[in-house]
Amino acid sequence: MCDCKEEDDDDDVPQLSSEALAALQEFYMEQQQKEESIKIAGGSDNCPLGLIEENWQLSQFWYDTETAERLAKEAVRAVGKGGRIACVSAPSIYQKLKEQNNDDFSTCILEYDQRFSVYGAEYVFYDYNDPLNLPATLQEHSFDIVLADPPYLSEECLRKTAETIKYLTKGKVLLCTGSVMEEHAAKYLGVKMCKFIPKHTRNLANEFRCYVNYDSGLDLDSVS
Structure with missing residues (x-):
């Protein structure tokens, strides 16, 4: 046949x-x-800097240059000289902070993507599914601000990431997530939506917003 x-x-x-x-x-x-x-x-x-590109399979969506710079400046302004900044699942903002090459503050990145291990001791492997599985070097309430961008728009992801944030921060929180998460953000972190609207390098279907629990510069027209 x-x-x-x-x-x-x-x-x-x-x-x-x-x-x-x-x-x-x-x-x-x-x-x-x-x-x-x-x-x-x-x-x-x-x-x-900028060598590592976003990986959609890991739900990575980089912020555009203007947004990343604005959020990096806000974090530096919020902590002051000698402050410590933790970036949780926010690699594009971390890289903007690195660009400043400033000795006035220190930063680290908690990220699932192990490509960021090239940043040496500043990199901490992080899986939001195990939010408190952190190295002893990250002591409780040891960061002046935690800047976080949970990888998924789900209550579970935000709730678990919030555990990490509350463990690490001395008080200040800068959260970036979808506008649909506003109620959950207030519930788990006591943060309020800012006027500033973050933008990504690629257009996303969901509207993103920034949330803080302190007097931020993100409700102003510009950041000095």
Whole structure:
């Protein structure tokens, strides 16, 4: 019997044009080169800022430059000289803080994505499903502000991330999440929505907002 079905199935498989195939190969090569550069860097002093790109599979969506700068400046303003800033699941803001290269404050990043281990001792592996599984180096109430951006818009994710935030902060909280989470944010962290509207590099379906529990500069037209 002639197995014509198999041949027909092969004919139905969509074929990429030579231009599309070349573009795809170029993309994969660029990604591989970036991954190799990250491995070679091997430390926060050597890793070029912005080298690590967002990974949608990890629910990462970077803030645009203006938003990241605004939130980084707000965190620095809130802690003052000698302050400590913890970024929980907020890598694009952490990288903006690193760009300042300022000795007036210190920062660390708690992040599930282990690519950020190139930042050395400032990186802490973090899984919101186990919110208090933190190293002894992160002592209770040891950060002047915790800036957090939970990876998922769900009550469970926010509730568990809130446990981490309350453990780490001395008091101040800057939360970035969807506007639909306003009621849960108030319930678990006692934060209120700000006027400032954060924006991402890519358009997202859900509207995002910032929430704080202190007198912030995010209700002003600009931050000095």
